[in-house]
Amino acid sequence: MYNPTIESMPLDKLRQLQSERLKTMLQRMVDNVPFYRHLLREKGIAPGDIKGVDDLAKLPFTKKSDLRDHYPYGLFANPMSEIRRIHASSGTTGKPTVVGYTENDLNIFDEVVARSLVCAGAKPGMKLHNAYGYGLFTGGLGMHGGATLLGMAVIPVSGGMTDRQLTILQDFEPEVMCCTPSYAQTLAEECRKRGIDPKELAVKFAILGAEPWTETIRSQVEAGLDVTATNIYGLSEIIGPGVSQEDFQEKGSGSYVWEDHFFPEVVDRDTGEPLPYGQEGVLVFTTISREAFPLLRYWTNDICSIYYDANAKRTHIKMSAIKGRADDMLIIRGVNLFYTQVEEIIDDMDFLVPNYQLIVTREGTMDAVEVSCEVGDGVNHEDDSLAQQLLQRIKNTIGLSMKISLQAPGAIPRSQGGKLQRVVDRRIMA
Numbered sequence: 403m404y405n406p407t408i409e410s411m412p413l414d415k416l417r418q419l420q421s422e423r424l425k426t427m428l429q430r431m432v433d434n435v436p437f438y439r440h441l442l443r444e445k446g447i448a449p450g451d452i453k454g455v456d457d458l459a460k461l462p463f464t465k466k467s468d469l470r471d472h473y474p475y476g477l478f479a480n481p482m483s484e485i486r487r488i489h490a491s492s493g494t495t496g497k498p499t500v501v502g503y504t505e506n507d508l509n510i511f512d513e514v515v516a517r518s519l520v521c522a523g524a525k526p527g528m529k530l531h532n533a534y535g536y537g538l539f540t541g542g543l544g545m546h547g548g549a550t551l552l553g554m555a556v557i558p559v560s561g562g563m564t565d566r567q568l569t570i571l572q573d574f575e576p577e578v579m580c581c582t583p584s585y586a587q588t589l590a591e592e593c594r595k596r597g598i599d600p601k602e603l604a605v606k607f608a609i610l611g612a613e614p615w616t617e618t619i620r621s622q623v624e625a626g627l628d629v630t631a632t633n634i635y636g637l638s639e640i641i642g643p644g645v646s647q648e649d650f651q652e653k654g655s656g657s658y659v660w661e662d663h664f665f666p667e668v669v670d671r672d673t674g675e676p677l678p679y680g681q682e683g684v685l686v687f688t689t690i691s692r693e694a695f696p697l698l699r700y701w702t703n704d705i706c707s708i709y710y711d712a713n714a715k716r717t718h719i720k721m722s723a724i725k726g727r728a729d730d731m732l733i734i735r736g737v738n739l740f741y742t743q744v745e746e747i748i749d750d751m752d753f754l755v756p757n758y759q760l761i762v763t764r765e766g767t768m769d770a771v772e773v774s775c776e777v778g779d780g781v782n783h784e785d786d787s788l789a790q791q792l793l794q795r796i797k798n799t800i801g802l803s804m805k806i807s808l809q810a811p812g813a814i815p816r817s818q819g820g821k822l823q824r825v826v827d828r829r830i831m832a
């Protein structure tokens with residue numbers, strides 16, 4: 403563990419710490435952020451009414467639209483003279499979401515990333531091949547700061563330029579690498595194509611995140627790069643990568659949320675009511691220790707569940723893998739569909755590899771989905787019986803008939819370094 407006192411803190415103590423931090427944050431919000439001052443006044447809530455995290459459900463949510471409405475700096479709680487860094491998330495439409503950090507916020511960022519790195523198998527003295535993008539995106543600089551704090555040597559490769567990535571993996575001998583799962587797929591595939599034996603690479607641990615992925619891709623990346631791959635989750639609004647991380651010895655059981663800084667809730671996507679542990683809904687975070695950019699019950703739109711794991715090394719709560727973003731959920735003939743559900747099915751079909759896309763079209767008044775997926779080496783993609791097997795499997799598991807289009811190896815677009823678009827929407831919007 404990087405910080406055992408915190409990471410294995412008894413739950414009652416953790417609740418106390420969280421409650422104290424929440425109260426301090428609420429007072430700072432009311433004092434320094436006009437948006438929150440007005441919002442709480444409107445709801446008739448004074449900071450003193452909130453005794454601790456158990457009262458959180460009384461407080462309103464913050465949505466991405468609130469961030470956009472206060473673009474760029476309207477929600478900052480510190481004057482610019484105290485801001486040490488500014489990041490922004492890409493934002494699919496219009497203006498990006500801008501976030502700021504004080505020195506203290508950057509220290510927290512480094513600490514949670516250092517904890518995440520240790521959780522993933524990294525140790526001081528190891529080298530980190532950091533293939534997350536550097537720049538406004540939080541991935542590159544976020545991982546960089548945490549690795550430096552831990553005492554690793556950072557190789558700031560950034561995303562893209564696959565030839566150079568492979569040379570560095572071979573010659574610089576990093577023991578740990580981080581990138582998006584889809585880019586790790588690209589790197590694994592390129593190693594195979596070029597006859598690079600992954601066993602001869604020094605890299606042993608891969609930390610993958612920034613987009614949803616499943617066990618299907620984990621198996622492919624672990625075999626293709628000879629690594630242990632774990633999940634890192636985060637979003638710039640909350641801090642960046644390192645909001646949660648999976649332990650390499652507890653793979654598949656969820657990712658620890660560093661809840662001394664980011665208090666999680668899972669709520670019903672329609673009513674906003676908090677859901678019991680283990681139930682799936684929208685993940686909501688309150689940034690109880692952030693200075694420059696404090697957020698109250700921030701609606702991430704990411705779908706998952708949270709739960710305590712009695713067999714875990716640490717006391718912090720875990721979150722399941724993200725199924726997708728609520729706004730990425732497709733509703734096809736009344737059935738809710740996330741692309742990760744199709745990815746899981748691909749894992750069970752041994753003639754397929756997890757390079758795929760879902761193409762959404764409109765046929766008359768109905769939406770339809772085509773699954774375009776690659777077959778493995780040596781498999782005939784024109785064999786209709788294989789397409790029929792996949793069709794049946796999807797029908798039985800998800801309850802939808804989809805058009806299947808099997809493709810030859812290499813036909814589907816690959817990640818060139820960042821997040822990959824798995825869903826292509828070809829509906830003509832009226």
Ligand code: ADP
Nearest residue numbers: 491492493611612613614634635636637638724
């Ligand atoms: P954006 O993609 O909106 O420009 P960010 O780069 O901050 O902004 O991305 C944050 C989002 O990326 C999260 O809200 C989530 O949807 C997705 N994400 C990040 N890490 C993971 C992960 N490990 N698994 C699934 N989704 C992830």
